[in-house]
Amino acid sequence: MKKLINKPENVEVEMLEGMEMAHGDLLRKLEGFNVLVRANKKQGKVALVSGGGSGHEPAHGGYVGTGMLDGAVAGAMFTSPTPDQVFEAVKAVDAGKGVLLVIKNYTGDVLNFEMAADMAEMEGIKVDKVIVNDDVAVMNSLYTTGRRGVAGTVFVHKVAGAMAERGAELDEVKRVAEKAIANVRTMGVALSACTVPAAGKPGFALEEDEMEVGLGIHGEPGTHKSKMLPADEIVDLLLGKIFEDMPMGNGDKVAVMVNGCGGTPVSELYILNRRVAQVMAEKGIEVKKTLVGDYMTSLEMQGGAVSVLKLDDELEGLLNEPADTVGLKI
């Protein structure tokens, strides 16, 4: 394991400090907690808090700022943050209009955020939550933990953040967040594994001609291994899965994210996007907005994911409103 770090146990806090030092105009770190909040707290608006394990940078601290999140909680690498950390974030960002928790659907995230919500409610803070589950790799089923939350979460931050910035009430912010969740799907592949600093070795092994299909964002293995394919065929595979789950066609409009896993050059993501745009054009689907880059990563993993957010006028409008964060500026 070779990394630009000091001690594995200090990675999370040092990276948050480095972010605060770089972007003091946008965000600050809560002293003693692995929580980033907006530098300039805006009064009289619903506050948004998200977070999860570290290792997904720029998520989630990179989305703290005008038009997106008010607070982001960073757990240990790939480990859901503890309730007290989330609670601290909620207290720091609440501006009297309530707090919406944007949770990715993992047992750990859900349990820890829910415990924090309980703690906040006992303190009289109005808290509500939405759970993002955009990953179509895993079939949704009543009898399992359901689909994971992955890169599509960034769209949820953007849409809900814009609604909150407009001054909407908590239930309205929650409504658009849930609308975004209902309309976003993601599917990805990995070409290599990543190494959690404290673990010291990669999460899985791949042959030179293999890829992991349908993986999450925690360095875990995917649903299956497959022979390596050309970029265009990979895109067809990913979009196929997405369209299977959320049929779309002529006249529909969407936003697209081609997300890098952290170790893949952006040039390769653009090659993926070329095919995405072609397929969309063939199907008569209008791409209103395209994001290409490392938005929700898995440390230095190589690979990429495609997210599709089906738009109506409301979502499109919210997506195009200004955002001023480290990870996304519009």
Next chain:
Amino acid sequence: MKKLINKPENVEVEMLEGMEMAHGDLLRKLEGFNVLVRANKKQGKVALVSGGGSGHEPAHGGYVGTGMLDGAVAGAMFTSPTPDQVFEAVKAVDAGKGVLLVIKNYTGDVLNFEMAADMAEMEGIKVDKVIVNDDVAVMNSLYTTGRRGVAGTVFVHKVAGAMAERGAELDEVKRVAEKAIANVRTMGVALSACTVPAAGKPGFALEEDEMEVGLGIHGEPGTHKSKMLPADEIVDLLLGKIFEDMPMGNGDKVAVMVNGCGGTPVSELYILNRRVAQVMAEKGIEVKKTLVGDYMTSLEMQGGAVSVLKLDDELEGLLNEPADTVGLKI
């Protein structure tokens, strides 16, 4: 070699097409050429053209847009573009006030861009050039090719682009570009090599406990190998070299870029930045602006570089003016 590509020989053109498809509002590709130009050509301003080999994405196409470049020429992977491609870019962006070529100091880049300048002048287009040589890894000497141009080039694009956007004349744009070049220094390390698609194997080999110090941005080896060091010590090493070349101290003000080589997670870059900020604070140097991310990459190479731009009021003002490009938004 495992990459999200189709055929190695199509990587450059497909990635440029993917960029155009993603960011049609900002840029377009010149049909038949590997050149990206602004989507909305601005009349009556000096035009800026830069470029070089591909593999440095988002450089250089990612810096095409308001307040930065008007055109970017993409050669084959790590290979300077040919004069005809540069010439095409110059013709496309010239808006009657002349064109400034921002060239990174490599024999190939200089020769090809100069040939293009000759061609443009024969067509009556006013062309001037600046040559960026910010890499302090290699000692500058009259008897060699001199220092390389690396990540600091992005600062030159930004500063000169802002000056051009203000409506300044060619000589004024050139003056601030040269001022930026005179005041910017960069030094980097790599933890792994990268693989040019057409070459099919990595450019050098490193042991698990080794890093390359003082490398360029073309997958080439650095000035020497060294035992792997903790992040803070790496920063001290890089800044030490920079300060040796450009002494700075109490009261000076700077802009900092912590640049990722492409395969390193941004979290590690923030850990580097934490130490950069500490050292600057210790020295009484004021950091007016910090950029952290993949600005000038070497495909999927792991590693990072620190660039320091010493600011006066003029440079600071230009740096803070708006930029609307894929790679940098201010």
Next chain:
Amino acid sequence: MDGQVFKKLLEEIAEKIKENRQFLTDLDQVIGDGDHGINMDRGFSKVLEKIPSMPDDVSMCMKQTGMTLVSTVGGAAGPLYGTAFMKAGDAIKGKEEVGVGEAILMMDAAIQGVMKLGKATTGEKTMLDSLVPAYEALKECLEAGKEAKVCFVEAVEAAEAGVEYTKTIIATKGRASYLGERSIGHQDPGATSSLVILTVIRDFLA
């Protein structure tokens, strides 16, 4: 067992978790995200730090251990183990001596707590697959009038069988569930950490 003795037991649990840090992490790398050992060790290291300042009361010790785990472990295991310890402590509130009867009460409460919070049951490839059989074996053995330390040996045997059983089934809870069929053949990290804890108790009583 009184509070002071119980603290010794807690210390030994913390030590054994540290010893198994890499093993549990390795198990979690195969079918999860490779942090279970790291998480558990982070939590129990904090517990170890706090033991001296805990009151000499088993119930209170359990509750404080649970709260410490909740605020240091993170992930799925943090709230689940945290709840297990808190509920167990709550189940014997006010008792100064803890015997076999209390042990049964505690384990029952712990399991109920985990099941409710995790919305899980046995056969889903989780810690419940070692906890529940251990509990049942323990209860049956004690009801049959056997000695406590014998019954804990049987409980650990049942937990071991439970861990083996997790190798044969598909996960339907936790991260391993995303793997579908690929989770078969691998033992569950959480069931294994539960086995580690139960084994310490067995050895402590031996």
Next chain:
Amino acid sequence: MDGQVFKKLLEEIAEKIKENRQFLTDLDQVIGDGDHGINMDRGFSKVLEKIPSMPDDVSMCMKQTGMTLVSTVGGAAGPLYGTAFMKAGDAIKGKEEVGVGEAILMMDAAIQGVMKLGKATTGEKTMLDSLVPAYEALKECLEAGKEAKVCFVEAVEAAEAGVEYTKTIIATKGRASYLGERSIGHQDPGATSSLVILTVIRDFLA
């Protein structure tokens, strides 16, 4: 040699460059950026495509080859080799037959062109370290009245020695110069590609 024969020679050069694509790239990976073979092959493949449409005139063929290289090779080698071919072609403008005298003129012009554009001389670990000794050996040999094909054998021997020599020196031009002392022990890719071309000429005349 007339234009038609010369085109055959050009074709063979293009083929040999393709054969050496990986070898030249490997050399460039060690002390450069690993593209020299790829670049040269891209250029000469385009030349090969264009040969049928080139006029049957050595001077014109050389110039068109040079222009093609400039617009397809890129990097340092593109302008340098491009200039070499263009200057060489220019040096024999109007001549229908090319003999040993013309060969000397062409090589001299090519070398002067490369030196001027690249601001380089021998001993800097570049293509000049095989081109210049080859030129000098050729000239000396012809002046000594020996046969052309014998002289080309000697020229290639000199170029080979030049390539060997590049292993012993530090690069002061081109990318390898950034390596400082680390460039010692490795042969220069550009000097090697020049040797490849000279070898084709030798074999063509043999």
